[in-house]
Amino acid sequence: MSCFEPNNQMVKCDPRNGKYMATCLLYRGDVVPKDVHSAVATLKTKRTIQFVDWCPTGFKIGICYQPPQNVPNGDLAKVNRAV
Numbered sequence: 001m002s003c004f005e006p007n008n009q010m011v012k013c014d015p016r017n018g019k020y021m022a023t024c025l026l027y028r029g030d031v032v033p034k035d036v037h038s039a040v041a042t043l044k045t046k047r048t049i050q051f052v053d054w055c056p057t058g059f060k061i062g063i064c065y066q067p068p069q070n071v072p073n074g075d076l077a078k079v080n081r082a083v
Contacts, residue, residue, distance in 0.1 A: 029081035
């Protein structure tokens with residue numbers, strides 16, 4: 001999932017060198033819950049991101065079926081879905 005790539009995060013560290021306590025993902029727009037569960041299952045099985053041992057769940061998921069809004073004359077393109 002590209003949102004966990006270091007280049008896509010606004011931090012001044014390499015998140016691959018540490019562990020997460022938890023993560024919250026908000027899906028917006030044209031999203032099916034089955035696809036969300038599949039993406040989280042893939043993250044859990046690949047273990048590309050590490051979680052602390054004392055927090056077994058690690059994920060909080062939200063789904064908003066309203067597509068993301070873009071700012072008029074802004075730099076971001078209009079999309080139908082986003083994480």
